[in-house]
Amino acid sequence: MTTRTDDPGALVILPGTVVPGRARPPVPLRREGPSKLTGVALYTDDIVVPGAWYGSTIRSTDAHAILDGIDLDPSFDWTTVVVVTASDIPGENVVSSIRSDQPILVPMGGEIRHHAEPLALLAAPDRGTLREARRRVRVRTTPLPGVFDPEASEHTFASYAIETGDAEAAMAGADLIFEGEYRVGHQEQLYIENNAMIAEPTAGGGVTVTGSLQCPYYLHEALKRGLGLGDQGARVIQAETGGGFGGKEEFPSVIGLHAALLARKAQRPVRMIYDRHEDIAATTKRHPAIVRHRTAVTREGVLVAQDIEVIMDGGAYCTLTPVVLSRGALHSGGPYRCPNVRIRARATRTNTPPNGAFRGFGAPQVEFAAETHLNRIAERLGISPLDIRRRNLLVPGDATPTGQVLRESVAAEEVLERAAEASEFVRLRARAEAERRRRADDGTSSSGPFRTGRERTASGIGIALGWHGAGFTGSGEVKLASVASVELTADGRIVVLTASTEMGQGTKTIFPQLVGEALGVSDRDVEIAPQDTAIVPDSGPTVASRTSMVVGGLVIRAAGRLREAVEREMGAPFAESYRAFARDHGALRVDQRFEPYPGGTPFDDETYTGDAYPAFSWAACVASVRVDLDTGEVQVDDVVAADDIGRVIHPILAEGQVEGGTLQAIGYATIEEIKLRDGRYLNDRLATYIIPTAMDAPRISAILVEAPFDGVPHGAKGVGELPMDVGAPAVVAAIADATGAWITDLPASPERILAALAAMPDVAGPRPGMSPPEDAS
């Protein structure tokens, strides 16, 4: 991380220092940092549970089939092995989710809908027995033809239409119309720690599941339904969690249920720990998408009409697809003012493993398309990509396609200008253009596919602007009705009780900051209760960049009420009186339930009109790349990211989110791609699923911009997902700036770049997300 100091006006934050213009003490160290650094922190697989057995999953090797039977080799000694099939499920055989269409295990005679689908579970006292038992299980199936193309699927999980103005009529009278198609494939979250759960049966038929997860209450609900348990019977405890990125949002319900079923049948604890291969092969990915734009503009590049079609591949089961698609539809036009918009979005079912939550949640796919399309329009019109954005970006008073009028906290312009200025975008772009022209004019370019040009590399710079709706979409927060609590305990401790999980992003560090500030005490005097459904209330899932903004707002309000009550009683400032209060009056706990943010127009789920989000976060990204013209290899050298996150609570953690999200976006842009054949992931190992290494990481400069959201006391809007939305289009624009070639499929791999440079389409390989049949290669 380098910080630019040559622009004193910019909100530049040196690590560990204060925000200019705001007196604040140095930020606290990460709460769980020391235990992680010293190895004391216990991730799920580190937890020793005496007598625990090892669990394992038998999975389908068909993408689509009827499950005819599961045979256990009679010559094997099964007495020390527990086998669970669908018939052992005491509750409903569904993984509780939006549609609950996914079975916990495929029942006998039932339909297998994707490769690696769970069919049966085994547990044994040791790994050797388990390994041998796995080899003695034979699965009989009748294969069925699979559907792998989301556009050919006849089953739609969700569809939305958003309309404002009259796009068709506006197109008819427009100066210029541009069309484009963009495709993106699956992306793996690749948290450092694989999915892992340990289940223990409890007296009275209940179960306690401890594991790596983002959302304790999602698994809690899944356990209640699948095992037929009451609120008390199911208990979920979060272990130290090594990253999530959405990959531990809904999937823990699957592995948690599996561990619980085995533990219940074995009547002993069972450990279910995936290795990386199983984790990549069987868990959720980012949805592949096909996005088509038809855009009418004036000659000056002002948007007149947008007609956008979004198709997402949901995979074999619904999971969170309707909400992923919803966010995708809502963000698909980009952060621009356009009077006539028609957005049609649908997500369909295919015979591929289910796709689910992943940082950005539908937005990175559509924003890549929107930004790349706008950049191409700018090029065709001879307008700079910076100017076309200046002419169209949303400013206060503008309305989004759902009719949401943006009244406050609108920073599209500020992030764009800050990023452009700090990156010297205009100067570097002029230089790249001059180089490109020289290469074309002086005959040094490659003169045929098998020839090199005189220069081996070309440099380019690209820009993208993005937005990210803060918190849940539409009426999501109202329906969730989250509760967060702050308690002054009888022994005088201050404890924050939420289900918001720490997975490396900083929940445990920022909540004490927020509560400490609200109470007038040091953050060090504020404790965090463990994320255990027996202890903390349901403050909702740790997703959607909602923790800082929504749950943060709740804990501040709860703390404020606690402070008021104590000060009213004691007649002295909270900091001086709370210990005495606790001694005299005992514990006091304040539960704060979510209340809709004031103002605005409630969102209507039927018509897709109204305020889709309480506020938006804004981001601009400028990427500089070098492309090897011989091989199409891309090196991203430098990224300047400007992110408006409302209010910066902890600059180092916020910068960490920007840096990490940017690098994840660079992987998405350049190398990360799941390849499929017949519905099966081909590269389901770390040797073959390629993500950026430290050597691939560019210099990243994070500029944090603060345009506070007034709906919450602290003004924060969330930062987790935002950087993921803008990195890929910026990199792809930089590649185009360097080479003249627009890559419309992600990742912009060397294969796709060379295919474009050499005009040899076959070199590119299959389109992203597509699953050609085995014999096609």
Added chain:
Amino acid sequence: MPIEPPVVSPATIADAYAALAGGTPDAPVRPIAGGTDLMVTLAGDLGDPPARIVDLWGLEALRGIVVDGTALSLGALTTFTEIRHSALCREHLPVLVEAAASIGAAQIQNRGTLGGNIANASPAGDTLPVLLAVDARFVLGSVRGEREVPAKAFWTGYRRTAMAPDELVLKIVIPLLQDRRASFRKVGTRRAQSISKVVMAVAWRSDAIDGSGPWHDVRVALGSVAPTPIRASRTEAVLEGAAPTADVADAAADALAGELVPIDDVRSTAGYRRLAAARILHRCIREAGGW
């Protein structure tokens, strides 16, 4: 759920030979050097594990880099880090240093060995095209004695070698030629921990000081474009006796594109491999010719 076969650690090469000779088709015995390939297959449960593992790491006789007379010889246990740090390698065979530096990252280079790269016989082994291009010879040993196999005859099929199951690579011998020049280029999947999509080594003899004179004894060797590392003989023929001019580069690149028959796999496409191989050869000739 990795299986961990028993490991024996012989103190002498003779003990290692004996341990290896105890293997049978049903209960194979495999040597382990740095373990950077073998441990991956064990941990990933890829294929049947051997019944027993013979740890070569303690056999000092398999280490060391020396120049004797007109050859550079490296013990099979020489690590990539040792190659990178070796003054002899840097002086006499910088192209091997380049290849060693392109492998994995620091940890893999500390542990991975040249002998392991050769015996593992992956078509993507990055040192293998270099060894082909410089006419390396491998000294093999077993209970039956020692023998020498030229690199060109060593890789016989996909992950198959001319070695018997109980044979060891003992050392690698590379003839040193005064007027040899060589170039190396790896096209991988990323900047580190990267397996090659195409890897190429080119060696030739040229007496012109500035490199512009005709090339002789040309070797063009490639990895990741066929089931084994290969020499591109038709391309070599185009380059033999020719000076590195633009016309020659064009003809050689066309010849290479014409003779390679790579495949589509999880890392890249056949079309990309052919195209990239032709272009990196073209670049190599362009750089040698200085135009």
